[in-house]
Structures are given as structure tokens and as C-alpha cells.
Amino acid sequence: MDFNFTEEQEMVRDGLSRLVREQYDWETRRKATESDAGWRPEIWSQLAELGILGMPFSEEDGGFGGGAVDAMVVMEEFGKGLVVEPFVPTVVCAGGFLKHAGTDAQKEDHLSAIIDGSRVFAFAYAEPRGRYDYADLGTTAKKDGSGYVLSGHKAVVIGAPWASHLIVTARTSGDRRDKSGVSVFIVDKSSAGIITRDYSTVDGRRASEIYFENVSVPADALIGEEGAALPLIERVTDEAIAAQCAEACGAMKVAHAMTVEYSRQRKQFGVAIGSFQVLQHRMVDMYTEYEQSVSLTYLATLRLDADETERKRAVSAAKVGVGKAARYIGQEAVQIHGGNGVTDEYAIGHYFKRLTIFDSEFGNIDHHLKRHMALA
Template sequence: MDFDLTDEQRMLQDSLQRLLAERCSFEQRLASRDEPGGYSRALWSRHAEMGLLGLPFAEGDGGLGGGPVETLIVMQALGRVLALEPYLPTVVLCGALLREAGSPAQRDAQVGAIVAGERTLAFASAESQSRDDLADVTTRAERDGEGWRLSGTKRFVLAGDSADLLIVSARTHGEVRDRDGVSLFLVDPGAAGVTRRGYRTQDHQRAADIRFDAVRLDADASLGPEGAALPLIERAVDTATAALCAEAVGAMERLHEITVEYLTMRKQFGVAIGSFQALQHRAVDMLVAVEQARSMAFYAAMMCSEPDAAERGRAISAAKVQINKSARFVGQEAIQLHGGIGMTEECQAGHYFRRLSVIEMLFGDTAHHLRRVAAGGGLS
């Protein structure tokens, strides 16, 4: 596999890094988290102006026709600054669902608004009992005339409290955990019967628990094939997992830089603690972990286009295992090398550690992905 970036990809990387350096400093991030929705609407508009929100969508749908590597570049840059904007849930995850399951009319209605920065989306999938099983769906959608009635509760919906539109997984037939019978629906969060309880997560992002109480849906709210949406959901979640791996690499990169800067500045016994060989070795071990994660993030991005679902899933799970291990190691080492100050609100290292801790659990923890790789017979 060729991991070298093209000239166009390098231009994207450079321009995005310049924008984020100017508009997303640590202090600006702290201010943005208190804005409505928990992120900067002004920065989201700048993303739209740069074309970032249309990057993974086909040109025919109004996007730029970018691929997984372009998404990796964006997510890695966002990870470096701990961006709060809902790029992952709106553009990557829900964008993948629209590309995979949306009809031309649905894509025409939604993609343009996403690309313009006028609409954010959230995917409501997880439930109290489901853990990481995407087929474990108890939320029900039943026929009601030509439309549907949706009932159930979804948990930990990323950016769900501020999203303008929800994509909801629901069972239209079959038993809980059946692979057959899962469908997708577009739901207006302002519709009668929808209740959202938003909250801030430990990494200062936003999420919501959402209840659907006999919500009336029109016939055109159904997204994709009725009862056969699970493979499409799995592919979209694989795409989002690969993007999350890239975000983690960006966060680990910056956390390593912050830690090395601290080692050169902090003095003990009259000398910088970075002069102690034992601490130098630990900083190098952190760098090795970051580079291991970087290579696996590129591998995951390359495998997003793999048509064989089983092979794609094994590869991305293997990447997530390495990302999780590296994230935990780099995060813990950074906190230990900073000492007690590392966990304070004033220290950037603690914020990166918290985000990496959440990333470790998102879309499946290490044990889940190890089981997935093992169940598929390992990597080919």
C-alpha cells in the first residue's frame, strides 16, 4: 500500500492546519464548548466555506468526491486541536449512511444542506442493552397507514442534542439481535413524541439520550431497504471507526509534542527533567506508539473501500485494537510525565487524555474488536 499523500492531499492538510491554528486554539476551544450545541458555529461555517463538509460526498450530490484518505487528513487535523464540531457524526457517520442507503431524492434533500453547513445530523443506534452489537435493536417501527410509528429509546447519540435531523435504526420485523429486520429512518427531532436529554461527556463533547414515543413518520422517512439496513449500518460504522482512528492519531501526536515541551521546560534539582535519560526513553516509547498507530490508521483508511465486508471489518477492527492500545499508553505516559498538574483543567494534557479515553470506547473497545478479528479467523 502507498501511504504517500498526493499534492492535492498535502494542500488540503496544510490549509486545514493553518485554519485550525488560527481559529481553534486551546483557549478558543474552552470558549466554544459553552456555546449553544457545545461547538463554534462560526468555525463550522468556515469548514463549509473550505469545502470540508462536502469532502466525502459524490460530486453528483454536490460534494467534492473525496475518499477515505481525505477524511483521514481532516480527522487527524481535528484530533490535534480536540475539535468540538460534529464532523464525525454529521459528515462521516451520517454522511456514509446517506451515501449507502439514501435515494437520489433523499440525498438531494440532505447533502446540499450538510455541505453548506446549514444542517447537522446524528445517528441514533445504541441502546441500553446493545453495547456494541448493531443488530441488538429493540426500538420498533410499525406500519401506520402509509407511514410508520416509531417507539423506543436510544442512548449516547453523538451530538444528538443539537442535531437538526436524526437517522434512527429501528426494528421493523424479527426478534432482537436478528440480522434481518433492521431499518433506518430520517426523524425530525422536533416532531411530536421525540424527547432529547442532552449532556456533556467527559471529554467535553456533547451527546444525548433520545426517546421516541409513538412518533409519526411519513412513508418517505424510510432510508434504504426495509429490514435490510444492517450491512449498510456496519459499513458506515466501519468508515466512522477508521475516521476515529485518524482523529486519535492527531490527538496522540499533539499530546506527545505537549509532553516533550513540558519535559524541556519543567526543572527539578536545577535542571530540565527532559535531561534525565529515563524520561527521554519514555518520551521515545510514546513516539513509537504514535507511529504504530499512524500506520494502522492509514491501513484502516485504505480498507474502507474493501468490498468484502468480512475482510474490511477484520482490518478495521485490527486497526482499532492498535489505536486503543497506543491511545491508552500515550495518554497514561503523558499524565505521569506531567505529574499532578496533568489532570487539571488548566493543563492541555488532561483534555487530550480524556478524549483518548473516550475514543478507546467509541464504536467498540479493545476486547470487542479482538473478538471480531478472532471470529473472522484473523487478518489474511
């Protein structure tokens, strides 16, 4: 199988690598995440100008005719710089719902705004009791005339403090945990009845607890068929998992390189610690885990357009393998750095935090092991 990237994809990779290297250096990123805003809107605008936000969308939808592989290339470079701007919530998740099930009017209104960078989305799906079950919903959407009224609580909504709009999952019929009766809505975050509590996450991003208190939304806010959105949610979240696996691969590559470089400089007993064979073995194991993660990510990305069972198996296998590797590489990197690895001034500790949090998003290792085995 040919794993070579196209000339256009290599150009995108080179351009993003240069942008991250020149405008997203460690100190600049640190100042941005510690600021009141928590991100750099000018970087988001620059990504729009470069066409990055429109890459995964078809030319008919106003994009540049790319797909999941293009998103993978972008996310790997973002992972190398620990980029916090909300590419996955806005482009992969919101864009995924719209391109797979949006009406022509919804695409015209929202996709164009996503592509030009003027509209930022967050994906509000997780709930305190949900435990990775997308059908376990306490949030409800009840019919009210031609529209709906939303009530409920969404937890750890990544990127919500920066968002103008939300993609919200809610139950329109049936009992809690029923596979049917799940729907998806586009909600303006400024709507009456929405209460948010914003906070910083341990890996430097921003998130919100969002409460919906009788929030009215029009009928055209519904994406896809009412009550039949669970397969759509699973498809979009699988695409998000593949993208985040690529991000983790980028972060792992840099964490390994930082560790190797540190081992060459740090001296103990008069010699560089990198000369100790036991540490050499550990760094080789880190590199092996990284390479295996890249292969799993490629496979998952290429299987996103396969049938449902094959897609889920490939994505869950990647989430398990990359999740284990991310945890291992992050822990080894911090340990080899010693006390420096846990100080806020050293970048490696922040790579460790991002790689650790990766496991908890869209299902952890245990969850995806169970899903993979259930599909065997």
C-alpha cells in the first residue's frame, strides 16, 4: 500500500511546520494559554487565510476537496506544537455533522463561516453520568410548536469559551440510554437560557460546563433526522478520534526528540546520561511505541470511509494503541528528565499532560477495548 502523501499535502505539512516553529514556539504558546483569552484568534484567522480550515471539505461545500487524511496531516503538526486552537471541535466535529447530514441551507450558513474562520463551534456531548455512552443523555429537546426547547447539562465542553455556536446532542424521545431517540442540534451560544462556567484544563486548553434552561431553538437547528442521530454521532466522533490520534503522534514525536536531546546534555557521574544503556533501551522503546502509533493512526484514518464495523474496529484499535503509547512515552519522558520534567517552565511536562488527557477524550482505553471486542 502506498503511504506517500500528495504534493499538496506535503506543502501543507511544510507550511504548518514553519508556522508552528516560527509563531508557536514554547514561550509564545505558554503566554497565550496563560492569558485571559487562552488562545490566539489571530492564529485562527491565519489558518483560515491559509485554507487549513477548509481543507477537509469538498469543493461543492466551499472547501478544498480534501478529507480525513488532510485533517490527519494538520493535526500531527498541531500536536508537535501543542496547538490549542479548536480545530477538532469546529472543523472535524461541527464540520463533520454538517457535511454528512446538514441541509443545503445549513451548509451554506455554517460551513462557509467555519471555512473563513468567522464562526467557532464546540461539541457539547459529554454528560456527568454518560461515561462515554453517547445515548446516555439527560439533556432533552422537547417539541414546542415548530421548534424545540432544550434542557440539561453538558460537561467538559472543549473550546466552548471561544465558541459562537454549539453542536448539542439531546434526547427527543425514548428512555435514557435508548439507542433511538437521540438528536443533534445547532445552538447559538448567545441564546437565552444558556449558562456557562468556563475554566482551564490541565493540558492548557479551555472548556466549559454548559447548562441549558429551557433554551428555544428553531426547527432548522436540527441536523439530520429527529431521533436517529446515534450512528451519525458515532461516525463523527470516530473521525475526531482519528484526528486526535494524529495529534498525539505529533506530540509523542516531539516528546521523544526532547528526551533524546536532554539525555545528551544532562550529565551524571561526569558523563551524559544518554550513554547509559538502560536509558538508551527506554528511549528506543519510546520510539517503537511512536512508530506503532503512526501505523495505527494511518489505518484508522484510511478506514473512516469503510463500512461501520470495519471503521469502528480500526478506530478503537488506534485509540487503544495510541492511548497506551501516549501514556508510556509521556511518563518515560518525564522520568528521564527527572525533576525538570515536572516544572512548569519545561515544555516536556506540558507534552506529558496533553498525552495523558488524550486517553480520556471520546472513550478511554478500557472503553475502546470493550468496543473492539464486541465487534470481533
